[in-house]
Amino acid sequence: MDQSALILRVTSQLLLLLLLLAYSTEAKMDIITSKEDVQVGQEIILLCKAGGEGDITWQKDGEDIDESYKVSKVDETSSKIIIKKATLQDTGKYTCVCDFDSGHRDETERTLYIYDGPSFRGTNTYHEFLEGTDGIVPCAVTGEPAVDVIWLRDKQEIPTSAGRRVRKLQDNTLFIEKVQRDDAGTYNCQAQIRGRPIHKTLPVSVVVNAHPTVRLTEEVKKVMAGPETNVTFLCLVDGLPQPNITWTMPTSFDSSRHQFNSDQSQLTITSVARADYGEYICTAKNKISESSATIMLQVFEAPEVFVSAELQSVSVGERVSVSCNVSGHPQPELHWLIKHNGQTLGSTPGRVHVVDGVLIIDDVVPSDGGLYSCMAVGRSGNASRDVLITTQPGPPEYLSVAPGPTSVLFFLKTPPINGGAAITSYVLQWRQSAAEQWKELVTVPALDPLTISSLKPYTLYTVRLAAMNAVGLGQFSETNTVRTHGIREPDRPVLFIDVMKVEGNSFSVPLKQNDDGGTPVQHFNVRYKQDKDGAEWKEKQLPSNSNSISLQDLSYSSKYELEVTAVNANGSSIPTLFNFTIAPQPANSRSMTKGSVVAIVMVIFLVLFLIVDASCCYINRCGLLMSIAVKLFGQKVSGPRMMEDGDGNANGEVKLKGISTPKGTLQNTGVQTTAKDGGLLTEITCDKAPLTKYEKLHTVKSCPQLIRIATET
Secondary structure (H helix, E strand, O other): OOHHHHHHHHHHHHHHHHHHHHHOOOOOOEEEOOOOEEEOOOOEEEEEEOOOOEEEEEEEOOEEOOOOOEEEEEEOOEEEEEEOOOOHHHOEEEEEEEEEOOOOEEEEEEEEEEEEEEEOOOOOOEEEEEOOOOEEEOOOOEEEOOEEEEEEEOOEEOOOOOOOOEEEOOOOOEEEOOOOHHHOEEEEEEEEEOOOOOEEEEEEEEEEEEEEEEEEOOOEEEEEOOOOOOEEEEEEEEEEOOOEEEEEOOOOOOOOOEEEOOOOOEEEEOOOOHHHOEEEEEEEEOOOOEEEEEEEEEEEEEEEEEEOOOEEEOOOOOOEEEEEEEEEEOOOEEEEEEOOOOEEEOOOOOOEEEEOOEEEEOOOOHHHOEEEEEEEEEOOEEEEEEEEEEOOOOOOOOEEEEEEEOEEEEEEOOOOOOOOOOOOEEEEEEEOOOOOOOEEEEEEEOOOOOEEOOOOOOOEEEEEEEEEOOOOEEEEOOOEEEEOEOOOOOOOOEEOHHHOEEEOOEEEEEEEOOOOOOOOOOEEEEEEEEOOOOOOOEEEEEEOOOOEEEEOOOOOOEEEEEEEEEEEOOEEOOOEEEEEEEOOOOOOOOOOOHHHHHHHHHHHHHHHHHHHHHHHHHHHOOOHHHHHHHHHHOOOOOOOOOOOOOOOOEOOEEEEOOEEEOOOOOOOOOOEEEOOOOOEEEOOOOOOOOOOHHHHHOHHHHOHHHHHHHHHO
């Protein structure tokens, strides 16, 4: 007998003794056992306590116990059955019968349940499934009597309902349809003896595997190369078990520039260079499979321009060439540009053209001087570099000359073509005849007056000039012939530009003569014209005492040139030159001439005259309209002071202010007046008061209508 069985037997006997002690004082019959459910092979002790003396017998399932059971008497009141190794056949109802000495008979019973199992017979407790596939987890259970099986997860029973994705099949198998990641975990297969509280549980682990997947946040990444440029690739990896990540790069790994995070899902490249261009492959691998994704790194390089020379100085008529190379990624296009006019040069044959990036200028002329730009134009940006080509200046054009006192003055309307370099000075030449050698005044600063002085007075000279720059002397202008003036000529007139007035199409500016050259100024010559091709000069002469210049009826929206010279007995002064502009004519205004002003004034005067004359005719019986009426109608026109409540003549009497007089005379107090026929007439006034001396003298003026009425009467 092994040690564990011995310990179990001793424990059972001790328990039985304790039960005997507990029931020794009881009078009631009872069968005492350690447990009702007994596993096959275990020992069973049934103790019957009668509670009194008597004859005790045992029955099983209503029949007397056969000899296979060991029955022994404990004392006069108790008996026991010992089953050394329980078998399934020992299951049944055990009855203890006692025939007491008193003649009384009593019995008690107890049911024993013998079971075998449950047993899982080596069922696999670990299962792995691939995500998306169907999983089957078997649970093989044996036992007697019959065994019931259920599946539990998180203490919840898994149903057997058809159509459920996770369910128990009829054969006690766990079925997982299209395994998902959250199906991973521990499941419990629980087997229970049917009808008895006897069960066992087997934990089963389910692991879900998944193929690795790789996703990059971008398929193409574009950066500009440079020491300040950094780029980061992020590789998003999924899979079960967790995949390992590796990178494949177009360049060798450089720990100083290539940096990974802890799981290598992120790659950072610092100071991106052109050599970093290419494909970067992220690979994820686990025990199931591996997967990868590719990102393309496009590295652009900013365009750069290289020229053979940034300054080229050549003489007029020579040939010049400047080569240009451009670099960058992608390779940029090369263009040559004339900067001052924006013209792009091509490979078309001509005096100025481009061949394989080389700028070529044949037979250089002054207008070829200036800045040229070689440009690199590409997707990664633009760049350019300038080349300055210089040559001698061109001949001065639009040149005019004027005589001075023993001098000649040059005037340039526009500077000559500078040949690409600033004009530093001018060379002035003169001679009296073609047989003579040219005399010259060299290096006159460009900002100084262009004047040849110390010439002979009243002498004819041929003159010309040329410009000079850093390259050399340019071509001379066409020759001009001019006769010098005397020594003392008037100074040039002064125009006060700051108080110039432009009103409409009129212009005025104050004029002053500072120095008359020792001889009184005779007059001023004024010349002006529109600043446009083909315009003719208009001239006017102003007296010597003029203090301003006034120009009328000029053209709107026009620029004008003004030239003023003072003239004395020795000749003309140096001209004073001036430019001004007449603004556009306002759209909502009209020009008013002197005739318009006079007509308006006459109309106003005529209206006022008619108003006054009509008032005089109606009120005082005077004026031009009254005279016209008398001429036309031969009698006075009735008025308010001649009539009152009726006609002007009623019953041979004239009524005047309520006074009735016989025909031929007027009665009133005061003065008499002689009528036309020599008779006396009574003098009347405009009121009833006596006439003063002053009123008598002014009766005709003060009340002329009454005098006329009296005379006619």
